[in-house]
Amino acid sequence: MDELPTLPTGRRVKLLNQNDRLFHVIIAQQFDRELIEHLCRIAEMTRAIHDARAGARFLNTVLSHKRAMLYFIQPSTRTFLSFTSACQILGMPYNDVRDTSTSSEVKGETEDDTIRVLSQYFDVIIVRHPQEGFAENMAHMLNAMPRNIPIVNGGSGKDQHPTQALLDIYTLYRNLLPSPLDCLRHDHDHNPFAGKTIAFVGDLKRGRTVRSLSYLLARYPDVRMLFVAPDELQIGEDISAYLDRHDVNYEYKADLKDVIADCDAVYMTRLQDEHDVAGESKNIDLSRFVLTADMADRFRPKLIIMHPLPRRREIDKRLDADPRAKYFDQVRNGMWIRTALMAYLFNADGTILDHYHSYYSY
Numbered sequence: 001m002d003e004l005p006t007l008p009t010g011r012r013v014k015l016l017n018q019n020d021r022l023f024h025v026i027i028a029q030q031f032d033r034e035l036i037e038h039l040c041r042i043a044e045m046t047r048a049i050h051d052a053r054a055g056a057r058f059l060n061t062v063l064s065h066k067r068a069m070l071y072f073i074q075p076s077t078r079t080f081l082s083f084t085s086a087c088q089i090l091g092m093p094y095n096d097v098r099d100t101s102t103s104s105e106v107k108g109e110t111e112d113d114t115i116r117v118l119s120q121y122f123d124v125i126i127v128r129h130p131q132e133g134f135a136e137n138m139a140h141m142l143n144a145m146p147r148n149i150p151i152v153n154g155g156s157g158k159d160q161h162p163t164q165a166l167l168d169i170y171t172l173y174r175n176l177l178p179s180p181l182d183c184l185r186h187d188h189d190h191n192p193f194a195g196k197t198i199a200f201v202g203d204l205k206r207g208r209t210v211r212s213l214s215y216l217l218a219r220y221p222d223v224r225m226l227f228v229a230p231d232e233l234q235i236g237e238d239i240s241a242y243l244d245r246h247d248v249n250y251e252y253k254a255d256l257k258d259v260i261a262d263c264d265a266v267y268m269t270r271l272q273d274e275h276d277v278a279g280e281s282k283n284i285d286l287s288r289f290v291l292t293a294d295m296a297d298r299f300r301p302k303l304i305i306m307h308p309l310p311r312r313r314e315i316d317k318r319l320d321a322d323p324r325a326k327y328f329d330q331v332r333n334g335m336w337i338r339t340a341l342m343a344y345l346f347n348a349d350g351t352i353l354d355h356y357h358s359y360y361s362y
């Protein structure tokens with residue numbers, strides 16, 4: 001089997017898509033601006049429809065004929081629960097494997113065979129795995145099988161977390177646009193990121209959410225990204241090379257307090273020390289990469305404070321009640337954008353769109 005992650009990006013995207021539509025969801029580079037905005041729109045419509053009991057009942061029929069497997073062998077709270085919530089909203093039965101000690105992998109069944117077996121029971125497999133490239137290789141493997149079903153990457157080692165990036169960009173849209181309902185407008189000339197500065201702070205080297213969101217933001221001209229991290233944890237050269245190729249304006253910074261006043265959004269991350277091999281990040285000084293309450297007098301009035309969570313100490317808890325703190329909103333936005341994505345994967349986004357237009361106008 002070719003190792004998909006080593007192929008050029010364009011070739012990877014082609015192999016992951018079918019009929020010019022996403023089939024497997026593995027890397028953020030699969031999403032262009034049109035698709036991002038379409039999914040934000042479907043998410044916005046879905047949450048409006050779900051507000052009414054009749055609407056929730058309608059949504060509950062949309063994917064009742066499909067079944068999902070969550071193969072999550074790395075810990076997760078949000079990604080797991082938002083995908084299971086998305087399944088529940090769309091009426092889609094689901095099952096999960098979260099601990100391989102309860103599966104036949106303990107008897108020596110390979111992960112490849114496990115995925116092949118799961119593909120016989122289910123219509124989509126959402127994968128969280130500690131190994132970079134695992135989900136992508138499984139997608140490639142299923143492409144060669146008589147029964148091919150979508151693989152969705154729910155977090156792949158230190159590499160990517162594309163559905164987190166979707167919820168992050170959806171959160172940015174909801175906060176940068178004058179009203180969240182503006183997500184529903186088909187106005188591709190409007191670029192809400194033009195002239196905006198977004199700072200990524202913390203462990204950027206191993207933070208897969210930052211890596212995926214950087215790819216998405218690179219789709220928007222005139223955005224400026226600041227990578228604020230200790231040298232040892234600075235963003236990877238593969239990302240900076242990608243940003244160079246796409247003419248994105250970015251800078252490296254070494255102290256959050258020097259840049260906070262310039263930021264329209266600040267995306268905090270924790271130390272990803274689960275990826276340490278021998279405790280190598282234990283002695284890194286992170287004191288310059290903490291958002292403290294005493295910085296608040298330098299915040300812009302509409303600063304968007306984000307964090308993929310879980311957090312440790314990188315955001316002062318006294319900021320939680322500040323209306324600019326959006327990290328718990330991100331959690332809820334994740335449920336709706338993943339609902340939109342699941343509907344899209346099974347060509348049911350049009351059903352939601354039609355239902356919305358029948359009952360609402362904008």
Ligand code: CP
Pocket residue numbers: 075076077078079080155161164308309310
């Ligand atoms: N943000 C995120 O991926 O959280 P979980 O690890 O809890 O899924």
